[in-house]
Amino acid sequence: MSRVMGVAPALEPERPRRRALAPLEPVSTRTRLVLGVAFFILFFAAWSVFTLGGFVSPTFLASPVTMAREGWLLFTEFGFLHDIGMTVWRVLGGFILAAIVAVPLGIAMGAHKGVEAFLEPFVSFCRYLPASAFIPLLILWAGLGEMQKLLVIFIGSVFQIILMVAVIVGNARKDLVEAAYTLGSTPTGIVRRVLIPGAAPDIAETLRLVLGWAWTYVIVAELIGSSSGIGHMITDSQALLNTGQIIFGIIVIGLIGLVSDSFFKFVNRRLFAWSALR
Numbered sequence: 001m002s003r004v005m006g007v008a009p010a011l012e013p014e015r016p017r018r019r020a021l022a023p024l025e026p027v028s029t030r031t032r033l034v035l036g037v038a039f040f041i042l043f044f045a046a047w048s049v050f051t052l053g054g055f056v057s058p059t060f061l062a063s064p065v066t067m068a069r070e071g072w073l074l075f076t077e078f079g080f081l082h083d084i085g086m087t088v089w090r091v092l093g094g095f096i097l098a099a100i101v102a103v104p105l106g107i108a109m110g111a112h113k114g115v116e117a118f119l120e121p122f123v124s125f126c127r128y129l130p131a132s133a134f135i136p137l138l139i140l141w142a143g144l145g146e147m148q149k150l151l152v153i154f155i156g157s158v159f160q161i162i163l164m165v166a167v168i169v170g171n172a173r174k175d176l177v178e179a180a181y182t183l184g185s186t187p188t189g190i191v192r193r194v195l196i197p198g199a200a201p202d203i204a205e206t207l208r209l210v211l212g213w214a215w216t217y218v219i220v221a222e223l224i225g226s227s228s229g230i231g232h233m234i235t236d237s238q239a240l241l242n243t244g245q246i247i248f249g250i251i252v253i254g255l256i257g258l259v260s261d262s263f264f265k266f267v268n269r270r271l272f273a274w275s276a277l278r
Contacts, residue, residue: 067248074249087219091211094150097154103207107166107195110169111190127163130156131153148225156213161206169199204268215253215257230253234246
């Protein structure tokens with residue numbers, strides 16, 4: 001009696017179950033959006049309970065309702081749109097000036113060790129100096145006009161960008177550089193065709209991060225000797241103990257920063273879509 005022997009199918013290895021809170025486990029875009037909105041809902045709910053419930057004096061913390069009412073008055077009666085426009089202009093102006101100076105210097109430091117040895121001690125020293133400490137000197141040198149505020153943002157941003165760009169360029173893959181030399185590239189060609197294209201996505205990400213820091217510098221600059229801007233509005237509101245306007249100004253800064261950050265991310269993804277394949 002013959003018996004037909006079948007070949008048992010190979011067993012696939014069992015996939016480990018994914019846990020929601022596992023380290024580095026990605027979440028979907030929808031889940032990310034829901035969780036982000038949920039935090040803000042909980043935050044405003046807790047704020048409403050403490051303020052509307054009478055646990056905190058309105059003198060020290062306005063309620064969300066009061067904050068919204070004061071924000072409406074700022075737009076309709078006090079020309080707050082002009083203040084927002086002036087602050088955005090100062091941030092972009094100082095930040096662009098810093099990027100124009102810092103990115104080429106950072107590339108030069110990262111690509112050439114001699115330039116790095118010459119500039120790094122000074123740049124590292126200046127990086128630890130708070131931009132607000134320069135305000136008295138800048139007022140003496142540039143007065144109370146727009147140049148003083150642009151210089152505060154410039155000083156607060158330029159040295160950070162230089163060092164971060166230098167580190168990015170200096171960490172370029174050595175095998176790509178050697179391959180370019182093998183193919184007959186010159187030192188200038190190495191910088192133009194290997195180092196800069198390879199570092200461009202990370203440099204753009206660095207600029208996005210430093211743009212967020214520039215917002216802290218402009219508010220400090222506007223707190224002293226300014227007649228316009230969000231920081232000026234916050235100073236005037238503090239003198240009147242109007243915490244509703246102060247909180248509204250802070251929230252507006254956060255919203256503008258969130259929009260600019262999202263726009264920066266969008267542009268970076270479009271310009272350097274290939275970087276996701278690295």
